[in-house]
């Protein structure tokens with residue numbers, strides 16, 4: 340039918356994505372993956388490695404712990420998205436330093452935690468938990484030119500099957516996080532072999548362009564099959580029709596999962612220069 | 626998909642009809658016959674049959690009167706030589722009289738009405754004291770009766786419930802404007818700070834007039850933002866505390882302006898105040914979540930959409946009730962259809978431009 344053909348050639352738009360989520364992703368399950376800490380526990384129980392949670396901060400009283408934090412850690416809101424409110428920290432004497440070199444005093448860290456607890460980074464909810472998490476360093480093989488933080492691999496799954504993937508690389512602007520909305524750069528990955536496809540990003544003037552990241556011609560993602568298998572496992576665990584699984588490769592080349600997204604972004608299509616809808620149809624036809 | 630839309634429309638239709646029936650029933654039960662509002666429907670008996678119209682009920686006038694031209698066109702000729710003396714602001718005048726029979730709240734009334742030029746008044750007929758014996762008038766209300774039947778069940782005319790006052794019309798228009806915001810989002814991809822903000826801004830703009838309204842908003846938004854950026858950001862308070870303070874500062878500033886200039890009264894600024902606080906909150910939230918320029922862009926598009934809505938609203942406000950209710954029904958259908966549109970939004974044609982280039986065969 341004409342209508343069908345028309346839709347088939349199109350990229351996946353927000354209207355259609357939201358429709359699929361409305362129809363096939365139950366609200367309860369969406370809530371479950373949004374609660375990062377609980378879902379991390381579920382993933383661990385099923386043999387998926389994740390960064391360790393050092394501490395879960397529920398209220399202001401717990402803040403006395405801040406002084407006793409480990410030397411390196413990541414501070415993040417439990418229900419954040421798009422990298423909002425996440426800071427990667429390293430302690431240098433009294434100060435807490437992020438990958439871009441900004442120094443935070445203890446008071447400033449406490450204030451940030453308080454804002455996390457107030458839900459300032461967590462959409463429309465009124466309060467949240469703060470997670471103090473193990474800071475993971477990337478594998479040597481993922482350190483190209485400027486390694487400011489933690490690159491991650493986003494695998495977009497439809498009906499528990501990987502359909503599109505990209506490597507997200509942090510920049511100075513994204514302060515060590517690799518979320519595209521925070522200023523990270525995306526590099527499309529060919530699904531069967533894990534080799535770079537297109538390089539493309541929404542960059543502002545003065546930011547490092549993707550070419551300057553210096554990804555080698557011959558690059559192929561290490562442990563690619565394992566990563567895809569992990570993405571399958573995690574999206575099955577989530578039970579959601581659409582998932583974006585965020586995977587990292589740590590310094591010991593262990594594949595770990597940062598989190599699973601129930602409402603994955605669509606920018607991945609621009610980065611791979613391909614339509615998700617087309618890939619969905621491949622899955623449905625099989 | 627299409628079928629679901631039709632179902633949706635059917636369900637909404639049934640719900641509206643049931644609500645309407647329920648409302649009519651409640652109105653029926655609560656109705657006290659013999660009580661008239663300041664406007665009532667009457668049926669005039671004319672040589673060519675019944676003619677229904679709205680009449681003003683006025684206990685301040687002695688005699689019933691009717692527009693001369695209307696009476697003549699209905700074939701109600703004045704009795705030759707019969708005149709009535711009535712007292713008006715300009716003194717005692719003689720007016721021709723006509724014999725009228727009409728129905729009001731189920732009663733038959735025979736009256737001698739004066740002929741007057743009533744083209745400048747809202748209603749072309751006025752029912753005076755002489756014909757109101759046995760009735761009680763509650764002038765704060767309108768349309769409490771049906772002309773023909775006192776007892777039988779009737780349908781409440783939703784227009785008569787709401788649409789007679791300006792406020793009523795604005796209320797009918799609210800969902801229409803809101804659905805325009807929804808259409809813009811789902812079909813064109815124009816994002817705003819929610820549906821609430823642009824709709825309410827539009828309504829206040831219509832109420833205060835576009836220029837004065839825009840001036841008040843400019844003032845409150847700039848003042849609110851300045852408070853947030855210049856003062857509150859330094860105090861580093863939790864967000865909920867900040868917004869109570871934004872409101873305090875705005876109220877203080879507006880009272881000062883009222884006291885000094887009388888340009889804005891604190892009452893007219895009520896909605897701008899609420900909406901502005903909401904906007905400042907949303908903007909600063911999205912400054913945290915996105916970038917500053919994106920947040921400003923959203924603020925800009927919210928205001929642009931509000932202006933568009935104010936334009937559409939002013940157009941609608943002047944239309945007849947039938948047009949208003951048609952727009953109301955149309956907006957429900959349009960929202961349902963747009964909610965089922967799964968194609969690309971207009972803005973996504975730009976966002977994913979090269980995709981179509983490479984993949985449309």
Ligand SMILES: Nc1ncnc2c1ncn2[C@@H]1O[C@H](COP(=O)(O)OP(=O)(O)OP(=O)(O)O)[C@@H](O)[C@H]1O
Pocket residue numbers: 390413419420421422423425427472473474475476488489490491509515516517518585597598600
């Ligand atoms: N434990 C960690 N160690 C090192 N870097 C981390 C860690 N956790 C998060 N990051 C960095 O922050 C980025 C965002 O993390 P995460 O995916 O958990 O956030 P998010 O806000 O849920 O993002 P999104 O929902 O868009 O995927 C990661 O891409 C990574 O670069």
